[in-house]
Amino acid sequence: MREITYQEAIREAMSQVMREDERVFILGEDIGVYGGAFGVTRGMIEEFGPERVRNTPISEAAIAGAAIGAALTGMRPIMELQFSDFVTIAMDQLVNQAAKIRYMYGGKASVPMVVRAPGGSGTGAAAQHSQSLEAWLAHVPGLKVVQPANAYDAKGLLKAAIDDNNPVIFYEHKLLYSTKADVPEELYSIPLGKADIKREGSDVTLVSTGIMVQKSLTAADVLAKDGIQVEVIDPRTLVPLDIQTIVDSVKRTGRCVVVYEAVKRGGYGAEIASLVAESEAFDFLDAPIIRLGGKEVPIPQSPELERHAVPQVEDIVEAIRNMMQKA
Protein backbone atom coordinates (compact mmCIF):
# COMPACT_ATOMS: atom_id res chain seq x y z
CA MET A 1 0.00 0.00 0.00
CA ARG A 2 1.18 3.55 -0.53
CA GLU A 3 1.68 6.14 2.17
CA ILE A 4 -0.06 9.47 1.83
CA THR A 5 -0.57 12.38 4.18
CA TYR A 6 -3.65 13.12 6.24
CA GLN A 7 -4.19 16.15 4.03
CA GLU A 8 -3.99 14.09 0.85
CA ALA A 9 -6.28 11.45 2.33
CA ILE A 10 -8.99 14.02 2.98
CA ARG A 11 -8.61 15.48 -0.51
CA GLU A 12 -8.70 12.02 -2.07
CA ALA A 13 -11.89 11.07 -0.23
CA MET A 14 -13.61 14.27 -1.34
CA SER A 15 -12.44 13.92 -4.94
CA GLN A 16 -13.41 10.28 -5.27
CA VAL A 17 -16.87 10.90 -3.84
CA MET A 18 -17.34 13.93 -6.08
CA ARG A 19 -16.49 11.86 -9.15
CA GLU A 20 -19.25 9.41 -8.22
CA ASP A 21 -21.92 11.69 -6.88
CA GLU A 22 -22.77 14.97 -8.53
CA ARG A 23 -24.72 16.11 -5.47
CA VAL A 24 -21.50 16.46 -3.50
CA PHE A 25 -19.80 19.84 -3.72
CA ILE A 26 -17.53 21.88 -1.50
CA LEU A 27 -17.72 25.48 -0.38
CA GLY A 28 -15.60 27.73 1.76
CA GLU A 29 -13.14 30.58 1.92
CA ASP A 30 -10.10 30.35 -0.37
CA ILE A 31 -10.71 26.73 -1.33
CA GLY A 32 -10.21 27.50 -5.06
CA VAL A 33 -6.82 28.33 -6.61
CA TYR A 34 -5.45 29.01 -3.13
CA GLY A 35 -6.26 25.43 -2.17
CA GLY A 36 -7.63 26.28 1.27
CA ALA A 37 -5.78 27.70 4.26
CA PHE A 38 -4.02 24.35 4.79
CA GLY A 39 -3.85 23.24 1.17
CA VAL A 40 -6.41 20.49 1.62
CA THR A 41 -8.41 21.37 -1.50
CA ARG A 42 -5.33 22.07 -3.63
CA GLY A 43 -5.95 21.18 -7.28
CA MET A 44 -9.63 20.42 -6.81
CA ILE A 45 -10.89 23.49 -8.63
CA GLU A 46 -8.84 22.44 -11.66
CA GLU A 47 -10.66 19.11 -11.77
CA PHE A 48 -14.15 20.04 -10.65
CA GLY A 49 -14.43 23.69 -11.62
CA PRO A 50 -15.75 26.67 -9.69
CA GLU A 51 -19.35 25.40 -9.58
CA ARG A 52 -18.48 22.45 -7.39
CA VAL A 53 -15.48 23.99 -5.64
CA ARG A 54 -17.17 27.19 -4.61
CA ASN A 55 -15.00 29.97 -3.30
CA THR A 56 -17.07 32.01 -0.90
CA PRO A 57 -16.79 35.47 0.61
CA ILE A 58 -15.67 35.67 4.24
CA SER A 59 -19.13 35.02 5.67
CA GLU A 60 -19.19 31.93 7.87
CA ALA A 61 -22.83 32.21 8.88
CA ALA A 62 -23.90 32.53 5.26
CA ILE A 63 -21.68 29.63 4.19
CA ALA A 64 -23.14 27.37 6.87
CA GLY A 65 -26.67 28.50 6.12
CA ALA A 66 -26.17 27.96 2.41
CA ALA A 67 -24.83 24.47 3.04
CA ILE A 68 -27.87 23.71 5.18
CA GLY A 69 -30.27 25.00 2.55
CA ALA A 70 -28.56 23.01 -0.17
CA ALA A 71 -28.52 19.87 1.97
CA LEU A 72 -32.19 20.28 2.79
CA THR A 73 -33.04 20.33 -0.90
CA GLY A 74 -31.07 17.36 -2.11
CA MET A 75 -27.40 18.27 -2.31
CA ARG A 76 -24.59 16.90 -0.12
CA PRO A 77 -22.36 19.88 0.64
CA ILE A 78 -19.00 19.81 2.38
CA MET A 79 -18.14 23.16 3.87
CA GLU A 80 -14.67 24.11 4.99
CA LEU A 81 -14.24 26.39 7.96
CA GLN A 82 -10.84 27.97 7.55
CA PHE A 83 -10.08 27.43 11.23
CA SER A 84 -12.40 25.60 13.59
CA ASP A 85 -12.39 28.72 15.78
CA PHE A 86 -14.66 30.46 13.27
CA VAL A 87 -17.43 28.02 14.06
CA THR A 88 -18.44 30.66 16.57
CA ILE A 89 -19.72 32.78 13.69
CA ALA A 90 -21.51 29.88 12.06
CA MET A 91 -22.83 28.62 15.39
CA ASP A 92 -26.40 29.84 15.09
CA GLN A 93 -26.84 28.10 11.78
CA LEU A 94 -25.22 24.89 12.98
CA VAL A 95 -26.83 24.72 16.41
CA ASN A 96 -30.23 26.29 15.91
CA GLN A 97 -30.79 25.21 12.32
CA ALA A 98 -28.73 22.27 11.05
CA ALA A 99 -28.91 20.22 14.22
CA LYS A 100 -32.64 20.60 14.79
CA ILE A 101 -34.30 20.76 11.41
CA ARG A 102 -34.99 17.05 11.09
CA TYR A 103 -36.38 16.74 14.59
CA MET A 104 -38.49 19.88 14.46
CA TYR A 105 -39.99 18.78 11.16
CA GLY A 106 -40.97 15.43 12.60
CA GLY A 107 -38.41 13.52 10.58
CA LYS A 108 -39.66 14.88 7.26
CA ALA A 109 -36.39 16.54 6.31
CA SER A 110 -32.70 15.83 6.64
CA VAL A 111 -29.53 17.88 6.44
CA PRO A 112 -26.76 15.71 4.97
CA MET A 113 -23.74 17.97 5.19
CA VAL A 114 -20.17 17.88 6.44
CA VAL A 115 -18.38 20.73 8.17
CA ARG A 116 -14.60 20.34 7.88
CA ALA A 117 -12.93 22.21 10.72
CA PRO A 118 -9.15 22.41 11.31
CA GLY A 119 -8.50 22.75 15.01
CA GLY A 120 -5.82 22.54 17.63
CA SER A 121 -2.70 24.31 18.78
CA GLY A 122 0.99 24.05 18.00
CA THR A 123 1.32 26.56 15.18
CA GLY A 124 1.91 29.71 17.20
CA ALA A 125 -1.22 31.33 15.83
CA ALA A 126 -2.43 32.05 19.38
CA ALA A 127 -5.79 32.16 21.08
CA GLN A 128 -8.18 32.88 18.20
CA HIS A 129 -6.73 30.25 15.83
CA SER A 130 -5.82 27.30 18.05
CA GLN A 131 -8.89 26.03 19.84
CA SER A 132 -10.38 22.58 20.10
CA LEU A 133 -14.12 23.17 20.36
CA GLU A 134 -15.43 19.69 19.64
CA ALA A 135 -17.08 19.39 23.05
CA TRP A 136 -19.39 22.32 22.26
CA LEU A 137 -20.55 20.61 19.12
CA ALA A 138 -20.82 17.17 20.69
CA HIS A 139 -23.15 18.72 23.25
CA VAL A 140 -25.80 19.48 20.64
CA PRO A 141 -28.29 16.72 19.80
CA GLY A 142 -28.55 16.39 16.05
CA LEU A 143 -24.88 16.91 15.23
CA LYS A 144 -22.34 14.13 14.77
CA VAL A 145 -18.71 14.78 15.62
CA VAL A 146 -15.74 13.00 14.08
CA GLN A 147 -12.06 13.38 15.05
CA PRO A 148 -9.73 11.43 12.78
CA ALA A 149 -6.28 10.70 14.24
CA ASN A 150 -4.42 9.55 11.13
CA ALA A 151 -4.59 9.56 7.34
CA TYR A 152 -6.20 6.12 7.09
CA ASP A 153 -9.01 7.03 9.46
CA ALA A 154 -9.41 10.45 7.86
CA LYS A 155 -10.19 9.00 4.44
CA GLY A 156 -12.58 6.32 5.65
CA LEU A 157 -14.36 8.49 8.18
CA LEU A 158 -14.81 11.33 5.71
CA LYS A 159 -16.45 8.97 3.24
CA ALA A 160 -18.82 7.83 6.00
CA ALA A 161 -19.48 11.43 7.04
CA ILE A 162 -20.42 12.41 3.49
CA ASP A 163 -22.71 9.39 3.20
CA ASP A 164 -24.37 10.18 6.51
CA ASN A 165 -27.75 11.86 6.34
CA ASN A 166 -26.99 14.22 9.23
CA PRO A 167 -24.83 17.26 9.75
CA VAL A 168 -21.38 15.93 10.65
CA ILE A 169 -18.61 18.05 12.14
CA PHE A 170 -15.29 16.70 10.91
CA TYR A 171 -12.66 18.00 13.31
CA GLU A 172 -9.19 17.87 11.73
CA HIS A 173 -5.97 18.68 13.59
CA LYS A 174 -3.59 21.10 11.85
CA LEU A 175 -0.47 19.32 13.07
CA LEU A 176 -1.70 16.05 11.58
CA TYR A 177 -2.03 17.35 8.00
CA SER A 178 1.51 16.41 7.07
CA THR A 179 1.59 13.05 8.90
CA LYS A 180 1.57 9.94 6.72
CA ALA A 181 -0.04 6.52 6.89
CA ASP A 182 -0.80 3.60 4.60
CA VAL A 183 -4.02 4.45 2.83
CA PRO A 184 -5.79 2.29 0.23
CA GLU A 185 -6.32 3.91 -3.15
CA GLU A 186 -9.89 2.78 -3.44
CA LEU A 187 -12.65 4.52 -1.56
CA TYR A 188 -13.62 2.85 1.72
CA SER A 189 -15.79 3.76 4.62
CA ILE A 190 -15.13 3.54 8.37
CA PRO A 191 -18.44 3.44 10.22
CA LEU A 192 -19.18 6.35 12.54
CA GLY A 193 -19.46 5.04 16.10
CA LYS A 194 -16.81 2.35 15.96
CA ALA A 195 -13.75 2.81 18.17
CA ASP A 196 -10.34 1.55 17.11
CA ILE A 197 -7.91 -0.16 19.46
CA LYS A 198 -4.71 1.48 18.28
CA ARG A 199 -2.51 -0.61 20.57
CA GLU A 200 -3.32 -3.52 22.84
CA GLY A 201 -2.23 -3.63 26.46
CA SER A 202 -3.25 -5.14 29.77
CA ASP A 203 -2.43 -2.58 32.48
CA VAL A 204 -4.13 0.71 31.60
CA THR A 205 -6.78 1.80 29.12
CA LEU A 206 -5.76 5.10 27.55
CA VAL A 207 -8.57 6.74 25.63
CA SER A 208 -7.51 9.56 23.35
CA THR A 209 -8.68 11.41 20.28
CA GLY A 210 -7.19 13.41 17.44
CA ILE A 211 -3.57 14.39 17.82
CA MET A 212 -3.48 12.88 21.31
CA VAL A 213 -3.63 9.40 19.79
CA GLN A 214 -0.13 9.79 18.36
CA LYS A 215 1.15 11.21 21.63
CA SER A 216 -0.51 8.36 23.54
CA LEU A 217 1.12 5.76 21.33
CA THR A 218 4.53 7.33 21.89
CA ALA A 219 3.85 7.44 25.64
CA ALA A 220 2.83 3.77 25.52
CA ASP A 221 6.17 2.90 23.90
CA VAL A 222 8.02 4.70 26.69
CA LEU A 223 5.94 3.00 29.39
CA ALA A 224 6.42 -0.42 27.81
CA LYS A 225 10.11 -0.10 28.69
CA ASP A 226 9.03 0.13 32.35
CA GLY A 227 6.93 -2.96 31.86
CA ILE A 228 3.62 -1.06 31.80
CA GLN A 229 1.37 -2.31 29.01
CA VAL A 230 -0.94 0.44 27.83
CA GLU A 231 -3.98 -0.17 25.66
CA VAL A 232 -4.68 2.87 23.45
CA ILE A 233 -8.26 3.29 22.29
CA ASP A 234 -9.31 5.92 19.79
CA PRO A 235 -13.10 6.37 19.72
CA ARG A 236 -12.65 8.18 16.36
CA THR A 237 -16.14 9.64 16.61
CA LEU A 238 -17.40 11.46 19.69
CA VAL A 239 -20.98 11.32 18.46
CA PRO A 240 -21.89 8.53 18.08
CA LEU A 241 -19.56 7.18 20.76
CA ASP A 242 -18.53 3.55 20.97
CA ILE A 243 -18.44 3.38 24.74
CA GLN A 244 -18.65 -0.40 24.83
CA THR A 245 -15.17 -0.92 23.41
CA ILE A 246 -13.81 1.37 26.13
CA VAL A 247 -15.79 -0.29 28.90
CA ASP A 248 -14.68 -3.76 27.80
CA SER A 249 -11.09 -2.65 27.83
CA VAL A 250 -11.33 -1.08 31.29
CA LYS A 251 -12.80 -4.33 32.59
CA ARG A 252 -9.60 -6.03 31.42
CA THR A 253 -7.11 -3.41 32.59
CA GLY A 254 -8.75 -1.96 35.69
CA ARG A 255 -7.46 1.53 34.94
CA CYS A 256 -8.59 4.34 32.68
CA VAL A 257 -6.94 7.55 31.54
CA VAL A 258 -8.63 9.92 29.09
CA VAL A 259 -6.44 12.36 27.14
CA TYR A 260 -7.59 15.23 24.97
CA GLU A 261 -6.19 18.53 23.75
CA ALA A 262 -9.24 20.68 24.42
CA VAL A 263 -9.51 22.58 27.69
CA LYS A 264 -9.98 19.98 30.43
CA ARG A 265 -12.92 21.71 32.11
CA GLY A 266 -16.18 20.78 30.45
CA GLY A 267 -14.31 18.81 27.83
CA TYR A 268 -15.41 15.63 26.15
CA GLY A 269 -13.04 13.57 28.30
CA ALA A 270 -15.32 14.21 31.26
CA GLU A 271 -18.11 12.56 29.33
CA ILE A 272 -16.05 9.47 28.62
CA ALA A 273 -14.85 9.28 32.23
CA SER A 274 -18.42 9.51 33.55
CA LEU A 275 -19.72 6.93 31.15
CA VAL A 276 -17.01 4.51 32.26
CA ALA A 277 -17.77 5.24 35.92
CA GLU A 278 -21.46 4.64 35.35
CA SER A 279 -20.86 1.37 33.52
CA GLU A 280 -20.26 -2.18 34.65
CA ALA A 281 -16.52 -1.39 34.43
CA PHE A 282 -16.80 0.58 37.69
CA ASP A 283 -16.43 -2.58 39.77
CA PHE A 284 -13.23 -3.42 37.94
CA LEU A 285 -11.50 -0.09 38.57
CA ASP A 286 -8.31 -0.28 40.63
CA ALA A 287 -7.80 3.49 40.59
CA PRO A 288 -9.83 6.63 39.99
CA ILE A 289 -10.26 7.54 36.34
CA ILE A 290 -7.91 10.33 35.29
CA ARG A 291 -8.51 13.06 32.72
CA LEU A 292 -5.59 14.84 31.07
CA GLY A 293 -6.68 17.86 29.10
CA GLY A 294 -5.55 21.29 28.05
CA LYS A 295 -4.96 23.87 30.77
CA GLU A 296 -7.81 26.24 31.48
CA VAL A 297 -6.24 29.05 29.49
CA PRO A 298 -6.60 30.46 25.99
CA ILE A 299 -3.70 29.17 23.84
CA PRO A 300 -0.76 31.61 24.16
CA GLN A 301 1.58 32.49 21.30
CA SER A 302 4.95 32.22 23.01
CA PRO A 303 6.29 28.75 22.06
CA GLU A 304 7.05 27.18 25.45
CA LEU A 305 3.84 28.48 26.98
CA GLU A 306 1.94 27.08 24.02
CA ARG A 307 3.55 23.65 24.42
CA HIS A 308 2.68 23.55 28.10
CA ALA A 309 -0.92 24.58 27.53
CA VAL A 310 -1.83 21.12 26.20
CA PRO A 311 -0.83 17.59 27.25
CA GLN A 312 2.46 16.31 25.87
CA VAL A 313 3.95 12.81 25.79
CA GLU A 314 5.81 13.36 29.04
CA ASP A 315 2.62 14.41 30.83
CA ILE A 316 0.90 11.21 29.75
CA VAL A 317 3.87 9.09 30.82
CA GLU A 318 4.02 10.79 34.19
CA ALA A 319 0.29 10.48 34.85
CA ILE A 320 0.33 6.77 34.10
CA ARG A 321 3.48 6.12 36.14
CA ASN A 322 1.85 7.84 39.12
CA MET A 323 -1.30 5.87 38.64
CA MET A 324 0.62 2.58 38.58
CA GLN A 325 2.67 3.46 41.65
CA LYS A 326 -0.43 4.19 43.70
CA ALA A 327 -1.82 0.77 42.93
Next chain:
Amino acid sequence: MWLIRLFDEKVDEMFAKGLIHGTTHLCVGQEATPVAACAALLKTDKITSTHRGHGHCIAKGADVSKMMAELMGRVTGYCKGKGGSMHIADLEEGNLGANGIVGGGIPIAVGAALTSKMMKENYVVLCFFGDGATNEGSFHEALNLAAIWDLPVIFFCENNQYGMSGSVKDMFRIQDIADRALAYGMPGHVVDGNDLEAVYDVVASAVARARSGAGPSLIEAKTYRWKGHSKSDGRKYRTREEETAWKAKDPIERFKNRLIDEGIATEEQLNDLKARAKMEIERAVSFAESSPYPTLEMLEEDVYAH
Protein backbone atom coordinates in the same frame (compact mmCIF):
# COMPACT_ATOMS: atom_id res chain seq x y z
CA MET B 1 5.55 55.30 6.75
CA TRP B 2 9.18 54.21 6.66
CA LEU B 3 8.94 52.80 10.15
CA ILE B 4 5.95 50.68 9.14
CA ARG B 5 7.52 49.46 5.94
CA LEU B 6 10.86 48.65 7.48
CA PHE B 7 9.20 46.95 10.44
CA ASP B 8 7.16 44.67 8.23
CA GLU B 9 10.07 43.95 5.89
CA LYS B 10 12.15 42.99 8.90
CA VAL B 11 9.38 40.76 10.21
CA ASP B 12 9.16 39.11 6.80
CA GLU B 13 12.87 38.40 6.83
CA MET B 14 12.80 37.05 10.37
CA PHE B 15 9.90 34.73 9.62
CA ALA B 16 11.74 33.39 6.61
CA LYS B 17 14.69 32.60 8.87
CA GLY B 18 12.45 30.88 11.40
CA LEU B 19 13.16 33.46 14.11
CA ILE B 20 9.48 34.11 14.75
CA HIS B 21 6.94 31.42 15.68
CA GLY B 22 3.35 31.68 14.52
CA THR B 23 1.91 33.69 11.70
CA THR B 24 1.94 37.23 10.38
CA HIS B 25 0.18 39.48 7.90
CA LEU B 26 2.22 42.29 6.43
CA CYS B 27 0.92 45.68 5.34
CA VAL B 28 3.78 46.58 3.01
CA GLY B 29 2.35 48.86 0.29
CA GLN B 30 -0.50 50.06 2.51
CA GLU B 31 1.42 52.45 4.73
CA ALA B 32 -0.46 55.60 3.77
CA THR B 33 -3.81 54.51 5.17
CA PRO B 34 -2.84 53.94 8.81
CA VAL B 35 -0.52 56.93 8.88
CA ALA B 36 -3.01 59.37 7.38
CA ALA B 37 -6.00 58.04 9.28
CA CYS B 38 -4.25 58.13 12.64
CA ALA B 39 -2.81 61.58 11.88
CA ALA B 40 -6.38 62.86 11.66
CA LEU B 41 -7.07 61.61 15.20
CA LEU B 42 -6.20 63.06 18.56
CA LYS B 43 -4.12 61.06 21.00
CA THR B 44 -7.25 60.49 23.07
CA ASP B 45 -9.14 58.99 20.14
CA LYS B 46 -9.23 55.24 19.80
CA ILE B 47 -8.78 52.66 17.08
CA THR B 48 -9.61 49.02 16.58
CA SER B 49 -7.31 47.04 14.35
CA THR B 50 -7.13 43.81 12.39
CA HIS B 51 -4.94 40.76 11.77
CA ARG B 52 -2.94 43.04 9.43
CA GLY B 53 -2.37 45.51 12.20
CA HIS B 54 1.31 46.39 12.53
CA GLY B 55 0.80 49.63 10.60
CA HIS B 56 -2.23 50.66 12.65
CA CYS B 57 -0.35 49.96 15.84
CA ILE B 58 2.72 51.98 14.84
CA ALA B 59 0.67 54.84 13.44
CA LYS B 60 -1.26 55.08 16.71
CA GLY B 61 1.99 55.49 18.59
CA ALA B 62 3.18 52.04 19.55
CA ASP B 63 6.77 51.30 20.47
CA VAL B 64 8.26 49.01 17.82
CA SER B 65 10.51 47.33 20.38
CA LYS B 66 7.54 46.11 22.38
CA MET B 67 5.85 45.04 19.15
CA MET B 68 8.86 43.06 18.02
CA ALA B 69 9.12 41.45 21.44
CA GLU B 70 5.47 40.44 21.21
CA LEU B 71 5.99 38.85 17.81
CA MET B 72 8.94 36.91 19.19
CA GLY B 73 6.90 35.66 22.15
CA ARG B 74 8.91 37.57 24.74
CA VAL B 75 7.69 38.73 28.09
CA THR B 76 8.55 42.37 27.28
CA GLY B 77 6.05 42.38 24.43
CA TYR B 78 2.79 44.32 24.48
CA CYS B 79 0.88 41.25 25.65
CA LYS B 80 3.70 39.47 27.49
CA GLY B 81 4.20 37.23 24.48
CA LYS B 82 0.77 35.69 24.81
CA GLY B 83 -0.90 37.47 21.91
CA GLY B 84 1.61 37.56 19.06
CA SER B 85 1.21 39.45 15.80
CA MET B 86 -2.57 39.22 15.52
CA HIS B 87 -3.46 40.25 19.05
CA ILE B 88 -1.48 43.36 19.94
CA ALA B 89 -3.27 45.93 22.05
CA ASP B 90 -1.86 49.22 23.28
CA LEU B 91 -4.59 50.71 25.43
CA GLU B 92 -2.45 53.62 26.57
CA GLU B 93 -2.22 54.92 23.04
CA GLY B 94 -5.89 54.21 22.39
CA ASN B 95 -5.36 51.03 20.39
CA LEU B 96 -8.13 48.72 21.58
CA GLY B 97 -6.51 45.79 19.88
CA ALA B 98 -5.75 43.87 16.75
CA ASN B 99 -8.01 40.96 15.93
CA GLY B 100 -7.60 37.50 14.52
CA ILE B 101 -11.27 37.25 13.71
CA VAL B 102 -12.18 38.94 10.44
CA GLY B 103 -14.81 41.55 11.26
CA GLY B 104 -14.41 40.90 15.00
CA GLY B 105 -13.35 44.42 15.86
CA ILE B 106 -16.15 46.24 14.08
CA PRO B 107 -18.87 45.86 16.75
CA ILE B 108 -16.23 46.48 19.43
CA ALA B 109 -15.49 49.87 17.89
CA VAL B 110 -19.20 50.62 18.07
CA GLY B 111 -19.22 49.76 21.77
CA ALA B 112 -16.24 52.01 22.45
CA ALA B 113 -18.00 54.83 20.61
CA LEU B 114 -21.06 54.19 22.73
CA THR B 115 -18.97 54.74 25.87
CA SER B 116 -17.69 57.99 24.44
CA LYS B 117 -21.21 59.17 23.82
CA MET B 118 -22.74 57.97 27.09
CA MET B 119 -19.90 59.24 29.26
CA LYS B 120 -19.48 62.41 27.17
CA GLU B 121 -15.82 61.63 26.69
CA ASN B 122 -15.80 63.18 23.25
CA TYR B 123 -13.32 60.78 21.73
CA VAL B 124 -13.95 59.22 18.35
CA VAL B 125 -13.21 55.65 17.38
CA LEU B 126 -11.66 54.76 14.07
CA CYS B 127 -12.31 51.18 13.11
CA PHE B 128 -9.94 49.56 10.60
CA PHE B 129 -10.99 46.51 8.58
CA GLY B 130 -10.41 45.01 5.16
CA ASP B 131 -12.64 44.62 2.13
CA GLY B 132 -13.19 40.96 3.03
CA ALA B 133 -14.54 41.88 6.45
CA THR B 134 -17.42 43.79 4.90
CA ASN B 135 -19.00 40.50 3.89
CA GLU B 136 -19.26 39.38 7.51
CA GLY B 137 -22.52 39.83 9.34
CA SER B 138 -20.71 41.73 12.08
CA PHE B 139 -19.99 44.57 9.63
CA HIS B 140 -23.62 45.02 8.68
CA GLU B 141 -24.99 44.72 12.18
CA ALA B 142 -22.40 47.11 13.59
CA LEU B 143 -22.92 49.79 10.96
CA ASN B 144 -26.63 49.79 11.52
CA LEU B 145 -26.25 50.04 15.27
CA ALA B 146 -23.77 52.90 15.01
CA ALA B 147 -26.08 54.70 12.61
CA ILE B 148 -29.25 54.46 14.68
CA TRP B 149 -27.39 55.58 17.77
CA ASP B 150 -25.46 58.37 15.96
CA LEU B 151 -22.18 57.15 17.40
CA PRO B 152 -18.81 58.84 16.93
CA VAL B 153 -17.21 56.06 14.91
CA ILE B 154 -15.46 56.04 11.54
CA PHE B 155 -15.60 52.76 9.67
CA PHE B 156 -12.41 52.69 7.67
CA CYS B 157 -12.12 49.99 5.02
CA GLU B 158 -8.65 49.34 3.67
CA ASN B 159 -9.66 47.86 0.36
CA ASN B 160 -6.43 46.17 -0.67
CA GLN B 161 -8.27 44.29 -3.43
CA TYR B 162 -8.09 40.84 -1.79
CA GLY B 163 -9.45 39.01 1.21
CA MET B 164 -6.87 36.26 1.25
CA SER B 165 -7.34 34.85 -2.30
CA GLY B 166 -10.80 36.30 -2.86
CA SER B 167 -10.57 39.34 -5.12
CA VAL B 168 -13.04 42.18 -4.78
CA LYS B 169 -14.00 41.47 -8.39
CA ASP B 170 -15.26 38.02 -7.41
CA MET B 171 -16.63 38.74 -3.97
CA PHE B 172 -18.71 41.85 -4.69
CA ARG B 173 -21.27 42.88 -7.27
CA ILE B 174 -20.63 46.53 -6.48
CA GLN B 175 -17.68 48.65 -7.55
CA ASP B 176 -17.36 50.58 -4.33
CA ILE B 177 -17.78 49.16 -0.87
CA ALA B 178 -18.48 52.71 0.32
CA ASP B 179 -21.87 52.38 -1.39
CA ARG B 180 -22.92 50.11 1.45
CA ALA B 181 -23.11 53.21 3.64
CA LEU B 182 -26.34 54.12 1.89
CA ALA B 183 -28.07 51.07 3.33
CA TYR B 184 -27.38 52.31 6.85
CA GLY B 185 -28.01 56.00 6.36
CA MET B 186 -24.49 57.30 6.75
CA PRO B 187 -22.13 59.08 4.37
CA GLY B 188 -19.79 56.87 2.33
CA HIS B 189 -16.55 58.09 0.76
CA VAL B 190 -14.11 56.51 -1.67
CA VAL B 191 -10.52 57.68 -1.52
CA ASP B 192 -7.21 56.79 -3.14
CA GLY B 193 -5.58 54.93 -0.28
CA ASN B 194 -2.09 55.49 -1.61
CA ASP B 195 -2.47 59.24 -1.44
CA LEU B 196 -1.57 60.24 2.10
CA GLU B 197 -3.09 63.71 1.98
CA ALA B 198 -6.32 62.65 0.33
CA VAL B 199 -6.85 60.03 3.03
CA TYR B 200 -6.04 62.57 5.72
CA ASP B 201 -8.58 65.04 4.37
CA VAL B 202 -11.45 62.63 4.15
CA VAL B 203 -10.77 61.11 7.58
CA ALA B 204 -10.42 64.56 9.14
CA SER B 205 -13.85 65.59 7.90
CA ALA B 206 -15.40 62.33 9.11
CA VAL B 207 -13.75 62.84 12.49
CA ALA B 208 -15.13 66.39 12.69
CA ARG B 209 -18.57 65.10 11.85
CA ALA B 210 -18.36 62.34 14.46
CA ARG B 211 -17.06 64.69 17.12
CA SER B 212 -19.87 67.13 16.46
CA GLY B 213 -22.40 64.39 17.26
CA ALA B 214 -23.58 63.89 13.69
CA GLY B 215 -22.75 60.17 13.68
CA PRO B 216 -20.70 57.61 11.80
CA SER B 217 -19.19 57.52 8.32
CA LEU B 218 -17.86 54.77 6.10
CA ILE B 219 -14.61 55.41 4.25
CA GLU B 220 -13.20 53.09 1.64
CA ALA B 221 -9.52 53.60 0.82
CA LYS B 222 -8.38 51.74 -2.30
CA THR B 223 -4.91 50.33 -1.89
CA TYR B 224 -2.91 47.13 -2.37
CA ARG B 225 -0.92 44.71 -0.28
CA TRP B 226 2.35 43.97 -1.99
CA LYS B 227 3.10 40.71 -0.23
CA GLY B 228 1.08 37.54 0.09
CA HIS B 229 -1.80 37.21 2.52
CA SER B 230 0.39 35.63 5.17
CA LYS B 231 3.53 33.54 5.41
CA SER B 232 2.78 30.73 2.98
CA ASP B 233 1.08 32.25 -0.01
CA GLY B 234 2.15 31.53 -3.59
CA ARG B 235 -0.04 34.45 -4.78
CA LYS B 236 -1.51 32.26 -7.54
CA TYR B 237 -4.74 34.21 -7.45
CA ARG B 238 -3.19 37.31 -9.01
CA THR B 239 -0.66 38.24 -11.68
CA ARG B 240 2.85 39.61 -11.26
CA GLU B 241 1.90 42.36 -13.75
CA GLU B 242 -0.85 43.56 -11.45
CA GLU B 243 1.59 43.65 -8.57
CA THR B 244 4.09 45.64 -10.59
CA ALA B 245 1.45 48.13 -11.64
CA TRP B 246 0.49 48.75 -8.03
CA LYS B 247 4.09 48.98 -6.88
CA ALA B 248 4.46 51.89 -9.27
CA LYS B 249 1.89 53.64 -7.06
CA ASP B 250 4.04 53.24 -3.95
CA PRO B 251 2.54 55.57 -1.33
CA ILE B 252 5.93 56.33 0.18
CA GLU B 253 7.65 57.27 -3.09
CA ARG B 254 4.65 59.32 -4.02
CA PHE B 255 4.62 61.39 -0.88
CA LYS B 256 8.38 61.71 -0.92
CA ASN B 257 8.38 63.05 -4.48
CA ARG B 258 5.75 65.57 -3.60
CA LEU B 259 7.70 66.83 -0.61
CA ILE B 260 10.80 67.21 -2.72
CA ASP B 261 9.03 68.79 -5.72
CA GLU B 262 7.38 71.38 -3.53
CA GLY B 263 10.58 72.12 -1.67
CA ILE B 264 9.14 71.05 1.67
CA ALA B 265 11.95 68.60 2.33
CA THR B 266 15.17 67.60 0.65
CA GLU B 267 16.13 64.14 -0.52
CA GLU B 268 18.84 64.06 2.18
CA GLN B 269 16.38 64.90 4.93
CA LEU B 270 14.06 62.15 3.80
CA ASN B 271 16.88 59.62 3.49
CA ASP B 272 17.89 60.56 6.96
CA LEU B 273 14.36 59.79 8.20
CA LYS B 274 14.56 56.39 6.60
CA ALA B 275 17.95 55.74 8.16
CA ARG B 276 16.60 56.67 11.58
CA ALA B 277 13.64 54.34 11.12
CA LYS B 278 16.06 51.58 10.17
CA MET B 279 18.05 52.11 13.33
CA GLU B 280 14.91 52.01 15.41
CA ILE B 281 14.00 48.66 13.90
CA GLU B 282 17.48 47.29 14.58
CA ARG B 283 17.12 48.43 18.18
CA ALA B 284 13.73 46.74 18.37
CA VAL B 285 15.20 43.46 17.15
CA SER B 286 18.02 43.50 19.67
CA PHE B 287 15.63 44.50 22.44
CA ALA B 288 13.35 41.58 21.55
CA GLU B 289 16.19 39.11 21.13
CA SER B 290 17.71 39.98 24.47
CA SER B 291 14.36 39.79 26.28
CA PRO B 292 13.38 36.64 28.16
CA TYR B 293 10.50 34.36 27.30
CA PRO B 294 7.60 34.33 29.74
CA THR B 295 8.01 31.83 32.57
CA LEU B 296 5.78 28.79 32.79
CA GLU B 297 4.04 30.25 35.84
CA MET B 298 2.68 32.92 33.53
CA LEU B 299 0.80 30.33 31.48
CA GLU B 300 -2.11 30.36 33.89
CA GLU B 301 -2.00 34.05 34.79
CA ASP B 302 -4.38 36.65 33.38
CA VAL B 303 -7.21 34.28 32.50
CA TYR B 304 -9.52 36.07 34.92
CA ALA B 305 -9.37 39.56 36.34
CA HIS B 306 -8.98 39.80 40.10
